[in-house]
Amino acid sequence: xTLRRVVHFAAIFLLLAVASVVSLQAQAPTRVxxxxxxESTGVDNLDLLHHIQHRxxxxxxxxRNQHRVALHKKQVARARAAREARAAQQNxxxxxxxxxxxxxxxxxxxxxxxxxxxxxxxxGNGYYGGLQFTMxxxxxxxxxxxPQSASASVQIMVARRILTTGYGKYPPQGVNAWxxxxxxxxxxxxx
Numbered sequence: 001x002t003l004r005r006v007v008h009f010a011a012i013f014l015l016l017a018v019a020s021v022v023s024l025q026a027q028a029p030t031r032v033x034x035x036x037x038x039e040s041t042g043v044d045n046l047d048l049l050h051h052i053q054h055r056x057x058x059x060x061x062x063x064r065n066q067h068r069v070a071l072h073k074k075q076v077a078r079a080r081a082a083r084e085a086r087a088a089q090q091n092x093x094x095x096x097x098x099x100x101x102x103x104x105x106x107x108x109x110x111x112x113x114x115x116x117x118x119x120x121x122x123x124g125n126g127y128y129g130g131l132q133f134t135m136x137x138x139x140x141x142x143x144x145x146x147p148q149s150a151s152a153s154v155q156i157m158v159a160r161r162i163l164t165t166g167y168g169k170y171p172p173q174g175v176n177a178w179x180x181x182x183x184x185x186x187x188x189x190x191x
Contacts, residue, residue, distance in 0.1 A: 113181035141167040
């Protein structure tokens with residue numbers, strides 16, 4: 001609504017109010033009453049209207065800000081709950097199967113998917129070991145030597161850094177580090 005329209009409506013409202021007062025005075029019994037004289041404050045209707053509009057804008061802004069704060073609090077609470085769930089999941093010991101030689105079942109399934117279960121895999125495709133590390137990932141996340149020569153437990157240690165904890169300046173990559181086999185076998189951060 002434009003300012004011109006608001007002023008127009010305010011003027012109509014004032015005219016109707018004056019007409020109502022005149023009508024009420026005509027119907028009321030005549031009585032002489034003395035009312036104290038009020039001095040003019042110098043504020044005209046336009047200033048009053050401007051003040052009202054300004055307050056409405058401030059109230060809408062405050063309402064939007066309250067909504068943003070509430071939304072932020074919800075997002076923080078969700079993130080905290082997700083972190084707590086991941087922390088609780090990390091404290092659970094992974095299942096270990098006798099068929100996998102004491103290797104956690106999820107990592108045995110990952111090695112089976114990635115390299116046919118061969119922890120010493122080196123097919124010449126630029127990926128090495130049972131979990132198919134690149135040499136860059138292997139060394140960045142604390143692996144020494146070459147992945148295919150490391151034991152399964154050392155490969156799993158480096159893989160957990162890549163998956164969940166990160167290492168030094170390198171953040172965790174999550175399941176994205178194994179885009180095909182990770183989701184296929186149900187790999188989750190904390191495994």
